[in-house]
Amino acid sequence: MRILTWNVNSIRIRLPQFFEIIAKYQPDVFCLQETKTPDEFFPLNDLVMAGYPYYHFTGMKSYNGVAIFSKIPLSDKQIYNRYNKNDCRHISVKVDDKEKPFELHNIYIPAGGHEADPEVSDSFRHKLEFVDELTEWFSNERSADDAVIAVGDFNIAPLENDVWSHKQMLKVVSHTPVEVEKLTKFFNSIKFVDAVRHFYPASEKLFSWWSYRSANWDMADRGLRLDHIWVTKKLVAGLKQCQVPRDVRGMERPSDHIPVIVDL
DNA sequence: ATGGTTGCTTGGCAA
Numbered sequence: 001m002r003i004l005t006w007n008v009n010s011i012r013i014r015l016p017q018f019f020e021i022i023a024k025y026q027p028d029v030f031c032l033q034e035t036k037t038p039d040e041f042f043p044l045n046d047l048v049m050a051g052y053p054y055y056h057f058t059g060m061k062s063y064n065g066v067a068i069f070s071k072i073p074l075s076d077k078q079i080y081n082r083y084n085k086n087d088c089r090h091i092s093v094k095v096d097d098k099e100k101p102f103e104l105h106n107i108y109i110p111a112g113g114h115e116a117d118p119e120v121s122d123s124f125r126h127k128l129e130f131v132d133e134l135t136e137w138f139s140n141e142r143s144a145d146d147a148v149i150a151v152g153d154f155n156i157a158p159l160e161n162d163v164w165s166h167k168q169m170l171k172v173v174s175h176t177p178v179e180v181e182k183l184t185k186f187f188n189s190i191k192f193v194d195a196v197r198h199f200y201p202a203s204e205k206l207f208s209w210w211s212y213r214s215a216n217w218d219m220a221d222r223g224l225r226l227d228h229i230w231v232t233k234k235l236v237a238g239l240k241q242c243q244v245p246r247d248v249r250g251m252e253r254p255s256d257h258i259p260v261i262v263d264l
Numbered sequence: 265a266t267g268g269t270t271g272c273t274t275g276g277c278a279a
Contacts, residue, residue, distance in 0.1 A: 013270095013271070061273080063279095211268085211269075213267075214268075214269085215269095253270095256270075
């Protein structure tokens with residue numbers, strides 16, 4: 001079972017790169033974030049024809065949007081309206097794998113703006129409260145004994161080596177202590193395991209995003225690990241491999257995020 | 265400290 005998550009930053013403009021990635025990695029299930037389109041303009045037929053007859057997605061004009069596509073049948077499709085907004089950031093499905101069914105959550109946590117102060121910034125407060133809601137929901141509605149996978153662009157880089165400079169990022173939204181603390185509470189809600197750091201030691205730098213505003217992203221390498229795949233303990237023994245293909249950032253007209261891929 | 269880029273039913277935002 002191969003699962004891929006990718007913030008495509010518009011599915012419509014990224015279709016050529018999307019086809020190349022899907023052909024190369026051939027995931028069984030993939031989750032997209034920032035599809036940036038209302039459902040009526042979603043290129044559904046293109047994705048189905050790529051080999052994914054089962055799907056669940058929700059989008060809106062210009063912003064956000066999440067999608068799950070699968071070669072394996074899906075059921076119990078849910079859309080969550082967090083923070084009293086219909087902002088298309090969290091969906092889930094059951095992946096009805098014959099041997100090991102599991103529940104899959106695709107989550108796009110708000111970026112949170114530039115000002116890391118919830119008193120001043122509505123978007124930063126939105127981000128913190130969004131994560132609080134996730135923590136509460138998983139604590140109340142799911143258990144550490146369930147087979148659950150949570151993936152997506154969490155817009156938080158929790159570990160020191162998830163950012164290019166821990167010291168220089170401490171006051172920058174995505175790596176502030178308050179965000180890391182809240183993400184850690186969400187992580188601990190049903191005792192998730194970080195399936196990526198399961199393979200890449202925490203002592204080594206690992207990024208999944210580089211800003212567009214850097215002429216030389218590769219050399220400067222001011223990246224962040226914002227994109228995550230977490231699994232509950234039932235699934236840990238089945239973890240086989242992980243890939244975070246950095247070269248995807250060097251494609252023509254790239255997304256600012258690269259895919260994260262886990263085999264179970 | 266500032267500005268740097270991309271994408272969005274094109275024009276000021278969000279990322």
